[in-house]
Amino acid sequence: MHPDRADMPPRHSRREILKSALGGAAVLALGRPAPGAASARQIETPADPAVDLGGGLFVVTVPGEANVVARADADGVLLVDGGSASGSERVLAEVSRIAGGGRIHTLFNTHWHPEQTGSNVRLGGEGASIIAQENTRLWLTTDVTWPWNGRRVDPLPEIGRPNRTFYDDGGELPSGVRYGYIPDAAHTDGDLYVHFPEENVLAVGDAVSGDGWPVVDWWTGGWIGGIVGGIERLIALSDPETRIVPARGRVLGRADLEEQYEMYGVIYSRLSQLLNSGRGPDEAVEARPTEEYDARMGNPDEFVRRAFESQWAYLSPDA
Numbered sequence: 001m002h003p004d005r006a007d008m009p010p011r012h013s014r015r016e017i018l019k020s021a022l023g024g025a026a027v028l029a030l031g032r033p034a035p036g037a038a039s040a041r042q043i044e045t046p047a048d049p050a051v052d053l054g055g056g057l058f059v060v061t062v063p064g065e066a067n068v069v070a071r072a073d074a075d076g077v078l079l080v081d082g083g084s085a086s087g088s089e090r091v092l093a094e095v096s097r098i099a100g101g102g103r104i105h106t107l108f109n110t111h112w113h114p115e116q117t118g119s120n121v122r123l124g125g126e127g128a129s130i131i132a133q134e135n136t137r138l139w140l141t142t143d144v145t146w147p148w149n150g151r152r153v154d155p156l157p158e159i160g161r162p163n164r165t166f167y168d169d170g171g172e173l174p175s176g177v178r179y180g181y182i183p184d185a186a187h188t189d190g191d192l193y194v195h196f197p198e199e200n201v202l203a204v205g206d207a208v209s210g211d212g213w214p215v216v217d218w219w220t221g222g223w224i225g226g227i228v229g230g231i232e233r234l235i236a237l238s239d240p241e242t243r244i245v246p247a248r249g250r251v252l253g254r255a256d257l258e259e260q261y262e263m264y265g266v267i268y269s270r271l272s273q274l275l276n277s278g279r280g281p282d283e284a285v286e287a288r289p290t291e292e293y294d295a296r297m298g299n300p301d302e303f304v305r306r307a308f309e310s311q312w313a314y315l316s317p318d319a
């Protein structure tokens with residue numbers, strides 16, 4: 001266990017211990033490490049050009065990269081996520097083109113994944129405020145290897161780690177931009193949202209997917225129950241006109257969130273029944289718990305497997 005993790009709340013520590021205990025067995029049981037497979041799967045290329053949300057706020061899309069939200073203001077540019085390390089240069093060039101070339105003074109990390117934190121080192125080195133939930137910073141101080149594909153992510157150097165973190169209570173910047181924690185663990189245990197009240201926009205990272213089935217990263221805390229809880233929380237922060245910007249895919253509205261809330265609620269209920277009746281991940285995939293949604297959402301097997309496994313840490317008797 002990393003020494004920095006010693007001060008985490010009890011729920012987190014318990015899960016860490018459980019994950020350590022499960023780790024070896026999970027690698028053996030899953031048995032099909034495919035290094036690099038996740039990077040191809042995790043990012044669906046958004047095809048849209050930059051979406052102008054008004055008020056100097058944009059969704060910046062670069063092929064092969066997750067969505068980035070940029071806002072130009074009098075002091076320069078605020079970013080929500082910064083693309084991957086290999087795409088950073090292209091992402092920042094596109095941000096500069098769209099937002100007018102100002103200095104990037106603030107970078108939010110919606111979570112710790114490398115698809116979101118690849119500009120951290122450069123922007124941290126240039127003096128940007130990097131804002132994240134504390135768990136995101138902690139994941140960036142350690143190496144992570146996902147048991148289902150063997151992909152390893154190295155820690156970020158200190159200069160690239162979030163330098164302004166919070167636990168439960170988010171905050172508000174002088175510009176009126178608000179941010180907060182999504183403690184449900186929809187995607188990881190460090191998900192945050194950024195709310196632009198004037199433009200009525202919520203940037204939500206991977207807590208919501210705008211393009212196909214979501215990635216359930218249970219290794220760093222995400223789970224299927226958290227997807228349901230996170231969407232419910234974001235619905236409560238929205239009104240019918242709110243534009244919701246996920247890390248992948250198109251800009252959504254509250255009606256999309258309501259539809260997803262219902263769908264993931266049904267799937268969660270089925271998966272928890274399968275777990276409670278002693279089934280395993282293979283049987284969960286065979287049971288086709290997403291059947292009526294597959295035509296619209298695509299092949300669910302990877303999602304179902306991860307979503308089923310994600311229950312181990314939260315619903316197993318000793319969890």
Ligand SMILES: [Zn+2]
Nearest residue numbers: 111113187206
């Ligand atoms: Zn992610």
